[in-house]
Amino acid sequence: MIKLDDLTIKTAGELLSQKQIEAQELTKYFLDRAQKLNKKLNCYITICAENALKEAKRVDEIIAAGQKISPLAGIPIALKDLFTTKGIQTTAGSKVLENYVPVYDATVVSRLKDNLSIIIGKTNQDAWGHGASGENSDFGPTLNPYDFKRVPGGSSSGSAAAVASGTCLAATGTDTGGSIRQPSSFCNLVGLKPTYGRVSRYGIIAMASSLDSIGHITKTVYDNALILNVTAGLDDFDSTASPNPVDDYTKDLEKGVKGLKVGLPREYFDELDSDIKELMLSTVKTLERLGAQVIDVSLPHTNYGVATYYIVQTSEVSSNLARYDGIRFGNRREKFGAEAKRRIILGTYTLSAGYYDAYYLKAMKVRRLIRDDFITAFKKVDILICPISPTLPFKLGEKISDPLQMYLSDIFTVNPSLAGVPSLAIPCGFINNLPVGMQIIGPYFSEKLLYQVGYAYEQDTKWYERRPKV
């Protein structure tokens, strides 16, 4: 008897290609589970049962006909509701778009569909990607599958909860300042924020266009690499998508970390919570035991990251959200929730005449210095290891009334975002039965290296085996 709870994309793909299970059976199992657990966790805004079963039938026919299939064929996945989906309601987590049914697919969505992945639903999220807890969704908060009283992180809250609770095998996300890495950390998952421009932004409802990175959340490193193989690469519809060649990210995964120089930026550890610090240092010890060399480094502008990020990001948010006028699609502007309104006001102010130089221009200068910190560090080391969140998954309601405190939750994730470098979130243990993750940060387009390091650590520790009791 196959235990479907513990499946990964890799093992599910093997079962499908060996004809031990049909895509329809697999899809039905995950749909049922999604429908059942959504009542508890509120991780989906839309569940696409009919479409998913229709697609699964098509996959079964293709497999029966003996055609060669992609490793993602027949795999049940979920999409963050910022991903535009033809014929499927796409809300961005906001009441402004509660009735919006797009007439085209985002590039990433077309690529996943071309690979015959089964879309089982659209996941809940902080509206427009604004938040670190999922509580800014206009469709109610999502709960953390490891502790129902706590947040799953955000803004890709539903994607993380959906994968962690085993209602799908992977979910897409967007990461502007930590929105994939932090929920991955809070839910014991692997999450990739790729290099800026590695994955097309076409059809992803824009938050802050110079920062938005399109990634995904999985249980394992191998699964994560499989998806990047499909989503990465040039796109005629996004002129900021990089022409840099795309690797086979699953290749050489077992290469290990022997001889690798691992940097620990002291600014990320100096004032870190003692329990989280202890756990971080034990993961570093593991990497050392596996053959890596650990080196102390400095990223001197780290402490300016949150201020820089919240100027750049809100400025771009105010500009991107200006298009929602209720004329061509969606509702009128009074339907924006509190956090979106707050960011529109802040961003409009920092871009307004007389303040532009003091805020936006100043921030874009400091952003250069922050990027240069990373470039300098990568002359000395191959990768950096950093914490993701300064706290454990916090309680629902704990930070929602204090926006500045919520913004400061992003302290460890915003700097790689500002620098545009890739960062991979990897589970690194539990404190008080709550998951903790670390980020592996590398130079531009070093996703393959990040996967190698993540894989070496994951195979040694296997934290992904500890599933929540839902």
Added chain:
Amino acid sequence: MRNKSKSDSSLKIDINYVARLANLPLSDEEKKTFEKQLKEVLNYFSNLNEVNTKTVEPIGHITGLVDVVREDKTAPSISQEDALVNAPKTHNGFFEVEAIFEEE
């Protein structure tokens, strides 16, 4: 983490002016809350004043892409019908909007 600025009182958003710029309707209560919260955030932003950026150029595209162009040719796109399908009000195949200019 919180930086106290020397010029706290000057860091105040004229909320009515900014809301008008952003074409964003706000209730009186929202205006009051945001004014207070945003003042705190702006005070926090002032820690960037510590960074000397006199000789620093603002950053452009982060991985250094420049002048990405494509051939200027037409290709199939979404139909007029599809483009209008989500619009609350249409007229003869166009989006219908509120009048901007009044007739004399």
